[in-house]
Amino acid sequence: MTTQAMTAGRAPMPGMKVYNLKLGMWIFLLSEVMFFTGLIGSYVILRFAHPGQFTEPGVVLNVPLTAFNTFLLICSSVTMVKAYAAIQQGDQQGLKNWLLATILIGASFVGVQVYEYIALVGEGFVPVAEAYHAVGRHMPHDGPVVGGQLYGSTFYTMTGFHGAHVSIGVLCLCFTYWRAAKGEYSADNLGGVEIMGLYWHFVDLVWIILFTIVYLI
Amino acid sequence: MSTIEQEMVHAAEGGHHDHHELPFIRKYIFSTDHKMIAKQFMFVSLFFLVIGGLLAAMMRWQLGYPSQPMPGGMLLPDAMMAPTPNGAIMLPEFYNSLVTMHGTIMIFFAIMPLLVGLFGNLLIPLQIGAEDMAFPRLNMISFWLAIPAGILMLASFAVEGGAAGAGWTSYAPLSASGEWTGVYLGQQLWLASLTILGFSSLVGAVNYITTVINMRAPGMTWFRMPLATWALFITAILILLAIPVLAGALIMLLFDQTLGTGFFRPEVGGEPLLWQHLFWFFGHPEVYILILPAMGIASEVLSNRARKPIFGYHSMVLAIIGIGFLGWIVWGHHMFMSGMNPLLGTSFMISTMAIAVPSAIKTFNWMATVWKGDIHLDSPMLYALAFVSMFIIGGLSGIFMASTPVDIYIHDTYFIVAHIHYVLFGGSLFAIFAGITFWYPKMFGRMMNESLNKLHFGLTIVLYNLVFWPMHNLGLQGMMRRIYDFTQYEYLAPLQPMNEFISISVFLLVATQSIYAFNFFWSLFKGEKASDNPWDSNTLEWTVPSPPPHGNFPEMPVVYRGPYEYSSPESETDFYPQTTPPSNPPVQDLIPEPVTPTPEGF
Numbered sequence: 001m002t003t004q005a006m007t008a009g010r011a012p013m014p015g016m017k018v019y020n021l022k023l024g025m026w027i028f029l030l031s032e033v034m035f036f037t038g039l040i041g042s043y044v045i046l047r048f049a050h051p052g053q054f055t056e057p058g059v060v061l062n063v064p065l066t067a068f069n070t071f072l073l074i075c076s077s078v079t080m081v082k083a084y085a086a087i088q089q090g091d092q093q094g095l096k097n098w099l100l101a102t103i104l105i106g107a108s109f110v111g112v113q114v115y116e117y118i119a120l121v122g123e124g125f126v127p128v129a130e131a132y133h134a135v136g137r138h139m140p141h142d143g144p145v146v147g148g149q150l151y152g153s154t155f156y157t158m159t160g161f162h163g164a165h166v167s168i169g170v171l172c173l174c175f176t177y178w179r180a181a182k183g184e185y186s187a188d189n190l191g192g193v194e195i196m197g198l199y200w201h202f203v204d205l206v207w208i209i210l211f212t213i214v215y216l217i
Numbered sequence: 218m219s220t221i222e223q224e225m226v227h228a229a230e231g232g233h234h235d236h237h238e239l240p241f242i243r244k245y246i247f248s249t250d251h252k253m254i255a256k257q258f259m260f261v262s263l264f265f266l267v268i269g270g271l272l273a274a275m276m277r278w279q280l281g282y283p284s285q286p287m288p289g290g291m292l293l294p295d296a297m298m299a300p301t302p303n304g305a306i307m308l309p310e311f312y313n314s315l316v317t318m319h320g321t322i323m324i325f326f327a328i329m330p331l332l333v334g335l336f337g338n339l340l341i342p343l344q345i346g347a348e349d350m351a352f353p354r355l356n357m358i359s360f361w362l363a364i365p366a367g368i369l370m371l372a373s374f375a376v377e378g379g380a381a382g383a384g385w386t387s388y389a390p391l392s393a394s395g396e397w398t399g400v401y402l403g404q405q406l407w408l409a410s411l412t413i414l415g416f417s418s419l420v421g422a423v424n425y426i427t428t429v430i431n432m433r434a435p436g437m438t439w440f441r442m443p444l445a446t447w448a449l450f451i452t453a454i455l456i457l458l459a460i461p462v463l464a465g466a467l468i469m470l471l472f473d474q475t476l477g478t479g480f481f482r483p484e485v486g487g488e489p490l491l492w493q494h495l496f497w498f499f500g501h502p503e504v505y506i507l508i509l510p511a512m513g514i515a516s517e518v519l520s521n522r523a524r525k526p527i528f529g530y531h532s533m534v535l536a537i538i539g540i541g542f543l544g545w546i547v548w549g550h551h552m553f554m555s556g557m558n559p560l561l562g563t564s565f566m567i568s569t570m571a572i573a574v575p576s577a578i579k580t581f582n583w584m585a586t587v588w589k590g591d592i593h594l595d596s597p598m599l600y601a602l603a604f605v606s607m608f609i610i611g612g613l614s615g616i617f618m619a620s621t622p623v624d625i626y627i628h629d630t631y632f633i634v635a636h637i638h639y640v641l642f643g644g645s646l647f648a649i650f651a652g653i654t655f656w657y658p659k660m661f662g663r664m665m666n667e668s669l670n671k672l673h674f675g676l677t678i679v680l681y682n683l684v685f686w687p688m689h690n691l692g693l694q695g696m697m698r699r700i701y702d703f704t705q706y707e708y709l710a711p712l713q714p715m716n717e718f719i720s721i722s723v724f725l726l727v728a729t730q731s732i733y734a735f736n737f738f739w740s741l742f743k744g745e746k747a748s749d750n751p752w753d754s755n756t757l758e759w760t761v762p763s764p765p766p767h768g769n770f771p772e773m774p775v776v777y778r779g780p781y782e783y784s785s786p787e788s789e790t791d792f793y794p795q796t797t798p799p800s801n802p803p804v805q806d807l808i809p810e811p812v813t814p815t816p817e818g819f
Contacts (some may be wrong), residue, residue: 024427037467038498040490042480050486071446128477149485153478157469163395202784 025195029202032165036206039161040213043154053148054111060125061155062116065216069112070211073166076105077204080197090187092180099177099193102200106170113163117156127156155214162210165203172196239767241637246774249353250767251338258334258658259653265326265367267734270727279307281720283702296379309701312397313382314374316699320385321407324507325414326367328641331649332510333418333456334363337425337449342747343758343765344446346434346774351427355420355639361754362417369410373403374819381407386500389481389492393473401474408471415460415467419506422460424655430518434757436776439444440534441795443756443780444527447534451541452506458545459502466495492636493555497548505544507641508608509537511648512579515601518651519583522598522755523590524791526781528582536575536582544574553621554628562621569619576612580605591791597752601649603678607643611636614689629699632692638685650674650733658747664761665744676729683722687715753792756780760796771787 018026047054057063079101086094119124128149176196179185185193230778238244248254278287288306297314298305338356342349350356373380380403383392387407395401404591429450433442442450470492472478481492521526527533549557550567557565583605592598614636616624627633650673657665692698696709703709704714752760758765774796782793787800 018431023431024352024423027423027426027457028419031423031457034458035461035465038462038495039469040493042465042469045491045494046480046488049488053486125613127472128479150487151480153480154474157472157478157480161468178295 019191021191021195022198025198029198032202032206036161036209039158043158043213044049046150046154050148050150054148055151057146057216060120060123060151061215062119065112065116066211066215069109069116072105072112073109073204073207076102076109077201079105080200084190084193084197087180087185087190087193088187091182092185095180095185095193096177099173099180103170103177105172106166106173106200110163110167110170113159113166125152125155127152141148158210158214162203163205166207169200169203172199221570235563240763241402245332247357249349249357250787251342251350251353251356252660252765252769254356255335255338257360258330258338258363259660261284261333261363261367262327262330263734263737265322266331267730269319269323269327272315272322274723274727275307275437276312276315276319276719277723279312279701280703281717296377306339310379310382312701313398313699314380314400314403317381317384317387317407318374321381321411322370323641324385324503325411326363326370328507328649329418329503330363330644331430332507332645333421333425333449333452334360335651336445336510336514336656337421337453339660340443340758341428341449342432343659343761343769344443344756344780345429345432345437346757346770346776347428347432348768348770350424351432352424355424355495359417359424362420364411366414366417368412369406369413373410376402376406379403384579386421386496387470387488387492388496389470389473389489390483393470393481393487393489393492396472402648405471405474408467408474412464412471416465418456419460419464422453422456423559425449426457429453434770434774434776437757437795438776440531441776441779443513444516444530444533444537445510445513448509448516448537451537452509455506455509455541455544459499459506462495463503466492466499476639490552492554493552494548495552498545500551501548502541502544505540506553507645509540511604511608512537512646514648514652514655515583515604516579517585517754517756518597518601518655518782519586519605520783521655521752522593523587524593524783524784525586525590526779528585528588530779530781532578533582539575540572543568543575547572550619550624559621564638566619566621570616573612573616580609580612596665596667597651597655599671599674600647600654603674604644604647604651607639607647607681611639611644614639627692629697629700630692631688631696634698635685635688635692638688642681643686650677653705655752656758657737657744657767658751659758659763661741661744662747663740663744664751665740666736669732669739673729673732673736676732677726680722680726680729684719684726687719691715691719726783750794753790755782755792755794757795760794 022066079098083095083098083102086098173196176192239248244250245253248257265524275287284306286301287298288304290298290305290307291300293305297308297311299308338350341347378400380400381387381392382398382400383404387404391397392404398404429442429446469478469480473481473487479487481487481489482488516527516533516694547565547569549561550569553562553565586729589600614632617627618633618636654665654670657663691712694709694712696703696712704713747763749761749763751763752759755778757770757776760774761770776795777798778793778795782788782794784791785793787793789798
């Protein structure tokens with residue numbers, strides 16, 4: 001290596017061949033893993049300790065609707081990848097289109113989740129009720145008591161924090177779109193798109209785990 | 218040029234673009250310079266250190282003179298003190314708040330920001346040869362998140378019901394509902410404040426880890442990094458992984474308090490033990506967050522002031538990593554008395570005792586480092602030696618608690634109070650005194666007054682032991698911690714004279730700290746001007762002016778050797794700065810080629 005390369009920048013230094021932003025995002029996501037591990041772990045422990053407070057899948061929760069929502073979020077991960085692939089080729093228009101698609105699908109996910117919350121609350125499934133009389137889709141309004149307070153508490157806390165992460169992600173996507181619209185990204189400068197993608201895929205992955213544990217098991 | 222290189226060049230340029238004089242608000246208030254942020258953390262957390270000390274003094278008044286009028290008590294509001302004709306007597310509720318807030322403030326707002334906020338920010342970029350942190354603006358955000366957290370915490374004293382009173386561990390169900398403590402809003406503010414502070418620490422940790430991995434100067438291999446930076450690096454990893462778990466638990470407890478959910482409330486089917494598990498899963502790594510940087514600081518000072526290479530550098534690094542790892546599998550030892558399968562208790566006992574191995578490695582290495590060294594007994598060295606000796610006492614008393622049969626007897630007594638103060642005050646705080654004194658010239662360009670520091674050291678080490686040593690005895694005689702008036706128990710009433718003795722020692726100990734405070738501020742203006750390298754140290758921060766300019770290094774430093782090459786027979790002076798090229802180098806070595814991994818590095 002030449003002395004010139006030494007002074008040219010950070011590249012020839014010890015350290016990883018990953019730029020700071022990307023490394024920082026990976027490290028941040030590690031802490032996010034621990035955050036959701038804490039919440040999911042608490043849910044698992046409470047459910048094992050008090051099975052009577054929880055119900056079988058599909059009794060209270062609308063699984064088909066959420067399955068569709070899960071499909072939406074997975075689609076948004078695909079569009080995010082397409083956005084990144086577009087800017088790798090220097091395709092500015094492609095980047096903007098795919099980012100816009102990701103924003104719309106991500107916002108739809110949040111919308112469906114809000115709709116789900118409203119419907120569940122309407123059916124009597126609220127975060128702090130003492131007990132739920134299953135109402136609505138499958139049961140008559142004065143049906144048997146299913147579940148207890150812990151079910152609502154854990155359900156809304158876990159899915160709510162995930163929803164907050166998606167919402168923040170959508171806002172960040174809008175910011176990324178705004179920068180893309182100004183033409184700030186290029187095939188040589190796509191760090192912002194890449195770390196946005198990392199975060200988005202992470203949120204998607206968390207949802208797949210949450211969906212499995214909360215809705216399917 | 219590849220994307221990565223371009224990003225890196227961009228980042229490198231970013232650190233240098235504003236070397237001109239910044240306006241006041243950018244330079245001192247909303248600064249992105251890691252050295253200024255370090256100083257900001259220092260001033261704020263020293264303020265909290267004083268607050269925490271005063272809370273302890275009030276607590277000790279009640280213990281030394283149970284239910285007697287407290288001097289100056291009339292100045293406090295009726296919610297804290299019961300006025301009588303002779304003066305104001307402390308209320309039990311206020312005592313609970315004092316216990317809780319002393320622990321919370323000292324741990325989260327004094328020791329942790331001093332070690333991580335001050336030394337992490339100050340030392341990491343300087344010791345690895347970086348111009349600043351990887352994300353200077355995030356660094357600023359980290360500090361400015363800590364401020365509202367501190368304000369919320371202090372404000373909780375003023376709200377109805379007073380400050381949180383469920384202990385710094387805030388065990389549910391005591392903390393989950395105001396019915397038990399009478400504290401509603403105060404407990405919620407406590408939870409909100411710690412959640413915000415947690416986010417601040419998290420942002421800082423992301424920054425430290427990225428910086429250490431990616432921003433090292435040419436030649437600064439992993440095994441040429443000073444131990445302070447190593448310790449801060451591992452600490453940052455612990456923060457990164459432990460704090461989110463606490464944040465989740467805090468939020469769930471906050472929901473229990475405000476919304477009426479039932480995570481930790483047994484009356485609706487919640488699990489109080491779940492809180493303990495979550496809290497200590499965070500809490501035990503937190504213990505190492507509070508001691509590892511102190512170990513790093515002590516290693517720097519001991520090696521430098523004994524003018525000897527640190528003994529067993531690699532084993533020191535591995536011990537730091539080992540302690541950091543073992544810290545994750547021992548949390549159950551805080552819960553031996555909470556109801557636990559004895560088999561599980563035994564496994565937690567064994568994993569806890571395993572920590573004695575890396576701790577002992579470090580301790581023996583420190584002793585071997587100073588053994589037959591050219592010991593300079595100036596104040597940083599005195600503080601560092603105090604750290605080692607007090608840490609040994611605290612570490613040994615820790616083994617008592619780790620052993621389940623003994624813990625059953627001494628759990629939740631003053632023995633544990635003695636233990637934690639030997640580790641946190643005798644350990645962490647003495648290392649902080651050592652660190653501030655040692656790096657004071659680098660921070661401010663002036664030396665602290667040596668005589669005043671020695672006076673402070675002498676009084677503090679004596680008074681400190683007078684305060685905390687007898688607490689072991691109190692605990693063994695059955696005095697429980699967090700008790701408002703122990704004299705209500707007949708068998709504890711005879712302990713009153715010893716408690717009074719401890720209290721008097723505490724008042725003197727608190728008063729003694731004013732010597733350090735005076736010295737600190739006096740030296741800012743009147744201290745002797747410091748040279749660039751007043752301690753003849755090897756590490757990179759001493760190769761730049763005191764205080765270092767914005768951007769730290771006028772030229773990119775190139776590192777050729779380890780951080781502790783003192784008294785080398787090859788050198789004319791007794792130290793070898795890390796930037797000294799090898800003596801009599803073969804010609805091809807003159808061309809810097811530090812990126813190629815050397816045998817010492819990886």
